[in-house]
Amino acid sequence: MNEISLFSAFVMGLAGSGHCIVMCGGVASSLQFASKNLSVIKVSLAYNFGRLTSYSIAGMLVASLGATFAKQNTHFALGVKIFSGIFMILLALYVMRLANTLRFVEKAGKTLLWQHIVKFNKLFLPVDSLKKAFGYGMLWGWLPCGLVYSALIWTLQAESILHGASIMLAFALGTLPAMLTIGQSAQYLSRFLNHNLVRLTLGSIFVWYGIYLLIMATDKLVH
Numbered sequence: 001m002n003e004i005s006l007f008s009a010f011v012m013g014l015a016g017s018g019h020c021i022v023m024c025g026g027v028a029s030s031l032q033f034a035s036k037n038l039s040v041i042k043v044s045l046a047y048n049f050g051r052l053t054s055y056s057i058a059g060m061l062v063a064s065l066g067a068t069f070a071k072q073n074t075h076f077a078l079g080v081k082i083f084s085g086i087f088m089i090l091l092a093l094y095v096m097r098l099a100n101t102l103r104f105v106e107k108a109g110k111t112l113l114w115q116h117i118v119k120f121n122k123l124f125l126p127v128d129s130l131k132k133a134f135g136y137g138m139l140w141g142w143l144p145c146g147l148v149y150s151a152l153i154w155t156l157q158a159e160s161i162l163h164g165a166s167i168m169l170a171f172a173l174g175t176l177p178a179m180l181t182i183g184q185s186a187q188y189l190s191r192f193l194n195h196n197l198v199r200l201t202l203g204s205i206f207v208w209y210g211i212y213l214l215i216m217a218t219d220k221l222v223h
Contacts, residue, residue, distance in 0.1 A: 006170040008209070009151060013174020015202040016095060016147040038130065046130040048179050050137025055148065055168040058141075059155045063164020066156035080156045081217035088210030091150040096203030102146025109144030117142050 069076045090101040117139060124136040151171040158164035192198060 006166055009154065009167045009170040010174040011205070012147075012151060013171040014177070015174075015205060017175050017178035038128070038133075042130060043127070043133045044180055046133035047127075047137035047140075048176060050134040050139075051141040051179075052137075052169060052172040052176075053134075054138045054141025055151075055172040056165040058148075058152060059158070059164040059166070059168030060161045062152050062155040063158040063161045063167075066158065066164070067161070077157055078217055080153075081213055084153050084157065085210045085213035085217060087150055087153045088206050088213060091146065092203040092206035092210065094146055095206060096199050098203075102149065105149050106144040106146050109149065113142060114144050 066076075066080065093099045094102045120139055121136075124132045124139065127133050127136050148171075151168060155164035155167050158167060
């Protein structure tokens with residue numbers, strides 16, 4: 001049975017919403033002023049739908065890669081489970097701000113991917129149409145983010161390409177409430193999600209989930 005459920009991915013996105021506001025909140029909020037002729041709600045939805053689309057595509061690509069390696073090496077799936085557990089604990093420390101455990105991953109993503117993708121930014125500016133808002137969202141969906149990369153690690157052990165896309169879609173939907181809030185509401189939500197007690201509580205959830213994945217992996221290794 002696959003230990004990564006869609007609900008878990010959704011909770012992960014919801015729990016990491018505070019980080020999303022810090023990373024992308026400014027971009028999302030600036031879309032309010034995209035055009036006086038466009039509805040703020042429609043522009044925000046188009047942007048976030050583009051972001052969700054990129055996450056789903058990334059999930060499909062990584063799941064496809066995982067399936068390819070799994071066919072060639074029977075120990076690959078077990079290794080991914082162990083790696084997922086370790087990565088989940090690193091994510092917990094990152095969310096709780098006890099250590100910048102995923103900073104190296106974000107730097108790698110910026111160097112290998114983002115610095116090339118961001119060049120297409122000019123194609124969607126100014127964001128004066130819903131098509132451009134969607135494209136802008138797709139572009140920013142590839143922004144290097146330790147939280148997103150943690151979710152992508154899960155898709156390596158997805159049962160199918162569709163399941164990989166579903167995992168990332170569920171994760172993205174978890175981030176949606178925070179990303180759709182704007183103005184004063186976003187400030188209140190960000191303040192709540194970034195409160196020390198909230199971060200420590202959410203981080204603890206990731207710690208226990210990481211331990212669970214490691215226990216499941218080692219159990220299969222022993223048997």
